[in-house]
Amino acid sequence: MTYRLPSLNTLRAFEAAGRHLSFKTAASELGVTAGAVSQQVRKLEDSLGVALFRRLPHGLLLTDKGETYLPAITAVFDDLTEATEAIAPKINSKKFRVGVCASVKRMLPVTWPNHVDTLRNHVRDWVETNDTEMIRKDEIDCLVRSRGGPYGELTLIIIPAPPAGQDLHFVCKPGLADCRQSKAILQDLMQHVARAS
Amino acid sequence: MTYRLPSLNTLRAFEAAGRHLSFKTAASELGVTAGAVSQQVRKLEDSLGVALFRRLPHGLLLTDKGETYLPAITAVFDDLTEATEAIAPKINSKKFRVGVCASVKRMLPVTWPNHVDTLRNHVRDWVETNDTEMIRKDEIDCLVRSRGGPYGELTLIIIPAPPAGQDLHFVCKPGLADCRQSKAILQDLMQHVARAS
DNA sequence: TTTGCAGACTTAGTATTTCTATCCCTCCGC
DNA sequence: GCGGAGGGATAGAAATACTAAGTCTGCAAA
Numbered sequence: 001m002t003y004r005l006p007s008l009n010t011l012r013a014f015e016a017a018g019r020h021l022s023f024k025t026a027a028s029e030l031g032v033t034a035g036a037v038s039q040q041v042r043k044l045e046d047s048l049g050v051a052l053f054r055r056l057p058h059g060l061l062l063t064d065k066g067e068t069y070l071p072a073i074t075a076v077f078d079d080l081t082e083a084t085e086a087i088a089p090k091i092n093s094k095k096f097r098v099g100v101c102a103s104v105k106r107m108l109p110v111t112w113p114n115h116v117d118t119l120r121n122h123v124r125d126w127v128e129t130n131d132t133e134m135i136r137k138d139e140i141d142c143l144v145r146s147r148g149g150p151y152g153e154l155t156l157i158i159i160p161a162p163p164a165g166q167d168l169h170f171v172c173k174p175g176l177a178d179c180r181q182s183k184a185i186l187q188d189l190m191q192h193v194a195r196a197s
Numbered sequence: 198m199t200y201r202l203p204s205l206n207t208l209r210a211f212e213a214a215g216r217h218l219s220f221k222t223a224a225s226e227l228g229v230t231a232g233a234v235s236q237q238v239r240k241l242e243d244s245l246g247v248a249l250f251r252r253l254p255h256g257l258l259l260t261d262k263g264e265t266y267l268p269a270i271t272a273v274f275d276d277l278t279e280a281t282e283a284i285a286p287k288i289n290s291k292k293f294r295v296g297v298c299a300s301v302k303r304m305l306p307v308t309w310p311n312h313v314d315t316l317r318n319h320v321r322d323w324v325e326t327n328d329t330e331m332i333r334k335d336e337i338d339c340l341v342r343s344r345g346g347p348y349g350e351l352t353l354i355i356i357p358a359p360p361a362g363q364d365l366h367f368v369c370k371p372g373l374a375d376c377r378q379s380k381a382i383l384q385d386l387m388q389h390v391a392r393a394s
Numbered sequence: 395t396t397t398g399c400a401g402a403c404t405t406a407g408t409a410t411t412t413c414t415a416t417c418c419c420t421c422c423g424c
Numbered sequence: 425g426c427g428g429a430g431g432g433a434t435a436g437a438a439a440t441a442c443t444a445a446g447t448c449t450g451c452a453a454a
Binding site for chain 1: 203204205206208245246247262265266269270272273276277279280281283284285
């Protein structure tokens with residue numbers, strides 16, 4: 001049977017906007033502009049002939065139909081993620097690509113991230129960079145740098161250094177700060193900050 | 198949490214090819230060329246780093262991972278369809294768009310398809326045409342004509358006329374012949390064929 | 395053995411979709 | 425009244441999807 005379905009892209013925009021009740025925040029999470037999210041959601045609504053959001057001056061409210069649709073779509077994405085991970089568990093987004101600025105790079109062992117298993121299980125590879133745009137573009141999952149900002153909608157976690165040392169900035173997209181990849185990386189970095197001072 | 202997922206378009210190509218074990222037949226069902234299906238499936242495999250099919254000279258076999266993934270993806274599409282229909286039941290593909298050639302049009306009442314409820318519930322609208330390409334392009338769901346062919350991968354149902362009359366051809370995509378929309382249309386057409394003779 | 399056919403693969407170009415940047419609007423707080 | 429937040433609209437740029445055409449392989453028929 002041929003399926004007639006909304007595009008996943010429109011559904012992705014809807015789901016993120018529905019969770020955040022904000023096109024702006026959803027855009028930040030998805031790494032696109034708010035205008036793109038707005039357009040995709042509008043396209044979804046037009047194709048369904050149903051309003052999914054009520055637009056307010058400073059955010060969104062879900063309509064009744066939106067309230068019905070959101071958990072179902074979230075479940076669909078969860079199932080899709082599970083099914084995909086079942087066949088490609090090592091590939092799909094489970095290991096972070098880490099951006100590391102030059103001064104942080106000098107602090108790390110040359111074997112990083114392969115010097116301990118826990119880190120190896122959460123870091124896929126790293127690249128030397130100081131460019132936060134790479135986060136927005138999904139080219140890296142987080143960036144570790146010694147200074148900088150402002151980070152806009154990106155999340156900043158400060159890794160405090162001892163008094164004579166230099167705090168580090170761990171920067172990632174909203175929502176990724178608490179995941180186990182970030183935690184493993186942060187834990188490891190804290191040890192290196194302590195040693196570098 | 199940001200989802201990192203294959204594009205629905207690649208999944209759609211995979212799912213259809215997996216059901217048919219043929220890019221060619223899947224392409225026909227999806228209304229694109231076999232080259233497009235091949236590319237999309239290849240793109241999916243590359244993004245996952247997993248082979249989903251073994252290519253044979255005259256068709257496909259699913260790999261073990263392909264065998265695992267297919268039913269899960271089919272279920273995802275089913276769930277997505279259900280969720281979508283729950284909020285937009287009257288819009289989404291439930292009523293057929295019917296193509297009708299000129300001679301068949303003359304056979305039908307001017308009120309067609311609105312002269313009976315059953316038909317009105319299954320036919321969204323109709324357009325005068327004799328072009329089977331419109332089926333492939335999803336511009337119409339079926340075509341009713343008095344002669345023609347060959348139909349390639351499209352399904353042909355012949356509506357037999359009494360001896361002095363002209364058989365009709367009901368043409369649609371594979372898989373749509375047995376659905377209730379087609380049945381309702383066929384039943385109605387049989388009555389008109391009988392009356393026209 | 396040779397030939398023809400079916401169907402998957404590849405490629406370059408075309409068509410379509412998605413995204414961006416920019417401006418506009420409304421609302422709210424100061 | 426002004427500034428800021430955030431959604432809306434638009435035109436153009438960028439990315440993706442599709443097509444047409446040619447290539448390759450394997451199989452069946454002559």
